[in-house]
Amino acid sequence: MYLTVLLVSLAGLLVLGAVAVRELAKPYPLTAKRTLVAAWVVAAAGFGWWAGAPGAGPLVLTVAGFGFLVAALNRGPERPSYPRSTPYQPPR
Numbered sequence: 001m002y003l004t005v006l007l008v009s010l011a012g013l014l015v016l017g018a019v020a021v022r023e024l025a026k027p028y029p030l031t032a033k034r035t036l037v038a039a040w041v042v043a044a045a046g047f048g049w050w051a052g053a054p055g056a057g058p059l060v061l062t063v064a065g066f067g068f069l070v071a072a073l074n075r076g077p078e079r080p081s082y083p084r085s086t087p088y089q090p091p092r
Contacts, residue, residue, distance in 0.1 A: 010047065013040075013044060013066075016040070016070070016073070019073060020036045020072075024036065036069070038068075039065055039068035039072050041065075042061065042064065043062055043066050046061030046062030049061065049062075
């Protein structure tokens with residue numbers, strides 16, 4: 001069971017890493033790119049820790065890294081925080 005979960009986790013890490021690398025080429029803000037990289041590093045560190053010493057702590061770190069990675073990949077398009085400008089209409 002442990003080996004199966006470890007292999008599935010490794011496959012997910014590699015697939016999400018490949019998707020993240022493709023997303024880095026897109027015109028995202030630098031903060032979003034850093035979040036993608038940091039989330040992947042956290043997931044990879046958790047996976048490595050879990051492979052070396054199985055336990056609940058490394059598993060929680062791996063799941064948290066995967067969660068942040070998926071959340072960063074599911075971002076919506078950039079939208080301005082201010083309303084759209086309308087043409088000026090002088091008072092009547």
